[in-house]
Amino acid sequence: MPWTKVYSDRSEFDIAVEKDPSLRGLTYRDAILEASTQLLESDKEFFIMGEGVDDPGGVFGTTKGLTEKFGAERVMDTPLAENGITGVAMGAALTGMRPLLVHMRVDFMTISLDQIANHAAKWRYMFGGAINVPLTIRAIVGRGWGSAAQHSQSLQAMFTSVPGLKVVMPATPYDAKGMLISSIYDDNPVIFIENRGLYEQVGHVPEEIYKVELGKGIVRQEGTDVTVVATSQMVSEATKAARALVADGISAEVIDMRTLVPMDKEIVIESLKKTGRLVIADNGTKEGGYSAEVAAFVSEEAFDLLKAPIQRVALPGVPTPASHVLEAAYYKGADDIVSAVKRIAG
Amino acid sequence: MPWTKVYSDRSEFDIAVEKDPSLRGLTYRDAILEASTQLLESDKEFFIMGEGVDDPGGVFGTTKGLTEKFGAERVMDTPLAENGITGVAMGAALTGMRPLLVHMRVDFMTISLDQIANHAAKWRYMFGGAINVPLTIRAIVGRGWGSAAQHSQSLQAMFTSVPGLKVVMPATPYDAKGMLISSIYDDNPVIFIENRGLYEQVGHVPEEIYKVELGKGIVRQEGTDVTVVATSQMVSEATKAARALVADGISAEVIDMRTLVPMDKEIVIESLKKTGRLVIADNGTKEGGYSAEVAAFVSEEAFDLLKAPIQRVALPGVPTPASHVLEAAYYKGADDIVSAVKRIAG
Amino acid sequence: MTLDTTVQIELYTSMLRVRLLEEKVVELYPVQEMKCPVHLCIGQEAIGSGVAAHLKSDDYLFSNHRGHGHYLVKGGDMRALVAEFYGRTTGCSKGKGGSMHVIDTSVGMLGTSAIVGGGIPMGVGAALASSIRGDGKISAVFFGDGAFDEGVFYESYNFAALKNLPVIFVCENNFYATNSTQKARHAGSRIADSAAGFDSKGICVDGNDVEAVYNAAAEAAERARSGKGPTLIEALTYRWKGHVGPGTDFQAGCRPEAELNAWMEKCPVKSYRTILIETGVIDAARDEEIRDTISKEIDDAFEFAISSPLPTEADLMTDLFCE
Amino acid sequence: MTLDTTVQIELYTSMLRVRLLEEKVVELYPVQEMKCPVHLCIGQEAIGSGVAAHLKSDDYLFSNHRGHGHYLVKGGDMRALVAEFYGRTTGCSKGKGGSMHVIDTSVGMLGTSAIVGGGIPMGVGAALASSIRGDGKISAVFFGDGAFDEGVFYESYNFAALKNLPVIFVCENNFYATNSTQKARHAGSRIADSAAGFDSKGICVDGNDVEAVYNAAAEAAERARSGKGPTLIEALTYRWKGHVGPGTDFQAGCRPEAELNAWMEKCPVKSYRTILIETGVIDAARDEEIRDTISKEIDDAFEFAISSPLPTEADLMTDLFCE
Numbered sequence A, B: 001m002p003w004t005k006v007y008s009d010r011s012e013f014d015i016a017v018e019k020d021p022s023l024r025g026l027t028y029r030d031a032i033l034e035a036s037t038q039l040l041e042s043d044k045e046f047f048i049m050g051e052g053v054d055d056p057g058g059v060f061g062t063t064k065g066l067t068e069k070f071g072a073e074r075v076m077d078t079p080l081a082e083n084g085i086t087g088v089a090m091g092a093a094l095t096g097m098r099p100l101l102v103h104m105r106v107d108f109m110t111i112s113l114d115q116i117a118n119h120a121a122k123w124r125y126m127f128g129g130a131i132n133v134p135l136t137i138r139a140i141v142g143r144g145w146g147s148a149a150q151h152s153q154s155l156q157a158m159f160t161s162v163p164g165l166k167v168v169m170p171a172t173p174y175d176a177k178g179m180l181i182s183s184i185y186d187d188n189p190v191i192f193i194e195n196r197g198l199y200e201q202v203g204h205v206p207e208e209i210y211k212v213e214l215g216k217g218i219v220r221q222e223g224t225d226v227t228v229v230a231t232s233q234m235v236s237e238a239t240k241a242a243r244a245l246v247a248d249g250i251s252a253e254v255i256d257m258r259t260l261v262p263m264d265k266e267i268v269i270e271s272l273k274k275t276g277r278l279v280i281a282d283n284g285t286k287e288g289g290y291s292a293e294v295a296a297f298v299s300e301e302a303f304d305l306l307k308a309p310i311q312r313v314a315l316p317g318v319p320t321p322a323s324h325v326l327e328a329a330y331y332k333g334a335d336d337i338v339s340a341v342k343r344i345a346g
Numbered sequence C, D: 001m002t003l004d005t006t007v008q009i010e011l012y013t014s015m016l017r018v019r020l021l022e023e024k025v026v027e028l029y030p031v032q033e034m035k036c037p038v039h040l041c042i043g044q045e046a047i048g049s050g051v052a053a054h055l056k057s058d059d060y061l062f063s064n065h066r067g068h069g070h071y072l073v074k075g076g077d078m079r080a081l082v083a084e085f086y087g088r089t090t091g092c093s094k095g096k097g098g099s100m101h102v103i104d105t106s107v108g109m110l111g112t113s114a115i116v117g118g119g120i121p122m123g124v125g126a127a128l129a130s131s132i133r134g135d136g137k138i139s140a141v142f143f144g145d146g147a148f149d150e151g152v153f154y155e156s157y158n159f160a161a162l163k164n165l166p167v168i169f170v171c172e173n174n175f176y177a178t179n180s181t182q183k184a185r186h187a188g189s190r191i192a193d194s195a196a197g198f199d200s201k202g203i204c205v206d207g208n209d210v211e212a213v214y215n216a217a218a219e220a221a222e223r224a225r226s227g228k229g230p231t232l233i234e235a236l237t238y239r240w241k242g243h244v245g246p247g248t249d250f251q252a253g254c255r256p257e258a259e260l261n262a263w264m265e266k267c268p269v270k271s272y273r274t275i276l277i278e279t280g281v282i283d284a285a286r287d288e289e290i291r292d293t294i295s296k297e298i299d300d301a302f303e304f305a306i307s308s309p310l311p312t313e314a315d316l317m318t319d320l321f322c323e
């Protein structure tokens, strides 16, 4: 299936198009923009709000031109008031609208954690199912350019630790579009996390509106020796690693979790039945991160399948440093996954 | 050592006093109050602030009478403005003072997560060690009485997921006093988490000022068959469980982690060398909780010691329900630990 | 402006209904079958009643921890409210919310947040939805003087005023947040005046005078419905009971007894009753009749609640996500 | 009030020093050796210079993402600043902070937050510390009109006014937060007026007129030092460069070019130079001399930075906790 494929760079996709000219290439950024555009066109109850969504640059390009096209009431710049604005979006959602709130950087969402964790996450349960919260929040995470501690966090664990939030991290343009549409039509609050490192990535994206089911992982690369469970941008690092490992005679299976909550445990367990070895690659902090939950559930529910220690490839337990030398040491990539696999591969 | 002992109820302590009249019994609540009083008396740079610290009731009794005694400038009631006030406390800390900020319920700290996670946690690292943040925040967690979703969370995982915060959860009156004093004199931001279910617990507490080192767990009960790693109020549940398990011929070792970050991995590994079996008991949510990190680190660093799946006894992945029937089903106790142990015990 | 007697009787009935319900809670709470904290609004009834008189059934209302009255005046189902106090499956939140979390979406009562200030932006958001849809609905959001401390009030009001949204901010200033006085928390003292900073309208009103509240809310509702944006109503009042629970709190040193007594003199229900009787709008018999009807409704609601089933363990994991 | 010529020359020198440093950044940034975002304050120099003139070396200052100027006017070490731009171990934050996170505790510059509004409560907290200690120090906190959107501003100001703390709030209103205009974000338009809601003092001042800022800050500092509490200074100004980076932004449609040009006419440095020359405080030769001294300092700082060592991988895990 063309849409299950991860293209690590543009040239790879170009080769694929030569073979199959029906493929429609779109960047991850444009996939988000296209989903947003089509939702604005097709659904009066859908609207977008966020700081700078009407900016000439359009939140890294993902909202570019939308205000001009759909008006400032449906694509609305907001004051810098993250907690209040989140509550505003939530209030609109409670009336049945489907707001999409955009945060240029996930770091700013700590300001609105009360509305997210105490309100959006709890409103339905707390009222015994009497009301839904069809709110989606786009959170942009990932590496900047010397952006340092307050502008490049990857806070997925903050959201996965609170029951009541769906948390998704699409890794491909195809999933970015399909999962954004699914998130909007999901009647629950969804934290939709995008790694800005993916924006330039190109992949096949159908023109029509389509959904990708939330809560399902996907095998990006089949393998038999070791399972690499990856999220978001680490998926392409994992596929690169898998390719490199072939030379060592190691066959790695790469699973893209796509949805962090609710977690697709089945797909991990099925893979471990083959491989018995697990590496988890996530771009959040290692200690207390999402990778911890994957390791924990496996050591609890699938322990007997494990033939070797679990390995986590995730960020070290310090804030992001600014200096490029330190940044390079801080971030993890395919090499680190290769090393982790080798540490436990039979 | 008298202070390493966990007394599950008052009568147990009374018996201990009969044997050793030198024991000085104090409730957990009064241990906090005593530490606060002694710090106020002995250190001009120490002060307390928080909503209701001057209340006649005194934050569940833990600050009772302090404003009368030390004045409203050193034991200061604040507006309901959690984010701002946290920043204020932090600003005072940056000048070298040692503020203690008190939150009646951890739920309200989500409002101040920006100051905690983006500022307090990062200030030292972000400035290359040029400045310290000797700020301590008391966060009260745990079960209420039909208090429901927004008034009874146990959010330790939210703090342990952010590098730069020390996170402690003393389980006994002795540790409550000693660790509060250590936290105040630690030059780093410390989240000091108290389970309100512990306030009535009595234990030996020396009268003088003393410290209990942060970052060190403690074995509360020696055993050989299974290790129960517990936090806070789950420590006494774990000791009860260990006692009950004797009847089944199972010898459980109970470890009180005391400090969640930095984690005392050594004490867990040492115990697993004996037992090879691990149960983790924490009063936070299971999925994405602190228990996940313990399981993850063990499955990564001490996998070879494990003879059986890890088990987690922690809260189910829903907000706290109000109805007492649901509350009873929601919370975990000694019975659940016993069951978990039995599931994996040989 | 002199009100129509029908409206006057409605206002009176509305307040009395809240008062009698709360008094029943006071009576039965010690039995310990309502196993959750209750925050009573006895003494503050005029505010909800006066404001809600201007809300249509499909207008929106958001409230806080002290929300029983708001729920009732908006038309929320009394049986479901009381059943919620008792943690029953027939409760408005199926027992999952308890007294602090009540909802009745059928009358636009979209919930209460027990996080101080938490409901304020939601009221603004509902108004934003109405504005985008152009459906003519308005929102009211109730909060205390404590919530005025919170930055989220400021952010929400700014946004509402900036976008001219149809929302009424109702600050019930009872001068205390738990046991902390307004003076201990606010550098300024005139909450209503702060609307000026947003080039918006603030009205300070005697919150124990239901007609004064009614008139202020009339203006606010008119502003909302005619696109003039939000209004900040500050209604001065006093809570008779302790912050939480059915008892009084002066014994514990929380507040001066004399202060309470002075405010009890200004009881919104009793004083309005006197006015209505003196002006011949009702007589004692009619008053009895009204009380009787309400009392029956209340008795029925408590019976309903007490005889309703408790949830079972199986209900614990339901209602988190909508499928 | 006519200022002493020494003060005038100091103000001029202070502004010029910031301007020339920033211009050097503009010149060298394209080389891509400063590998971090830079937020330049060219056009806004008068504010920091005018305020800092009233701060003693041990008074406190907190700033934001646009903080190079504040760092310099408070007396921060220029070498360490530039080395920080270059991510060197000799940087004021050892390369861990980058341009957005600069500090010099030896002169009371306790850091900058790149979270909009994040530094404001800290400035209040430092003032609280001074108030408790009675050490006579005051604090200044610099923030933009964007930070005025945030609830934390409101909470912080309320607390400072409530407790009469010795702190000066300096809002540099350059009418934009990134590319969002003040009108698009504030329901009201007079930031300084909002102090009235806290029964406090607000002063709106021409932020491009260094003496006007100086005079406003004199009053604010006097209030702070004499126990009269905070003052909110709103200084109207304009940023010449794009929100981030060394280039202009009108080409990209971020702002009207004419607006920029009009503000460039009101250059705080140039216009003050003209005044000083016209009033004979300095002459062209003296101006050259001042510029020369500054340029040498700047060249030295850049040389120092560029020749300083980069951190190594081993530095990654240090500085998290104080042992």
Ligand SMILES: Cc1ncc(C[n+]2csc(CCOP(=O)(O)OP(=O)(O)O)c2C)c(N)n1
Pocket: B051, B080, B082, B108, B111, C065, C066, C114, C115, C116, C117, C143, C144, C145, C146, C147, C148, C174, C176, C177, C178, C239, C243
């Ligand atoms: C954010 C937050 N801080 C603190 C609390 C604890 N708390 C619950 S109600 C209350 C007082 C609220 O006062 P006010 O808003 O005036 O309402 P009132 O109780 O007077 O009706 C406080 C402090 C809370 N629930 N939420």
Ligand SMILES: Cc1ncc(C[n+]2csc(CCOP(=O)(O)OP(=O)(O)O)c2C)c(N)n1
Pocket: A051, A080, A082, A108, A111, D065, D066, D114, D115, D116, D117, D143, D144, D145, D146, D147, D148, D174, D176, D177, D178, D243
């Ligand atoms: C809480 C928060 N929201 C958004 C941002 C992104 N951001 C960085 S600077 C900025 C504009 C700030 O405007 P202002 O406070 O006026 O300062 P200026 O840049 O004009 O000096 C924004 C929106 C941020 N850093 N923090």
Ligand SMILES: [Mg+2]
Pocket: C144, C145, C146, C172, C173, C174, C175, C176, C177, C178
């Ligand atoms: Mg109140």
Ligand SMILES: [Mg+2]
Pocket: D144, D145, D146, D172, D173, D174, D175, D176, D177, D178
């Ligand atoms: Mg600005």
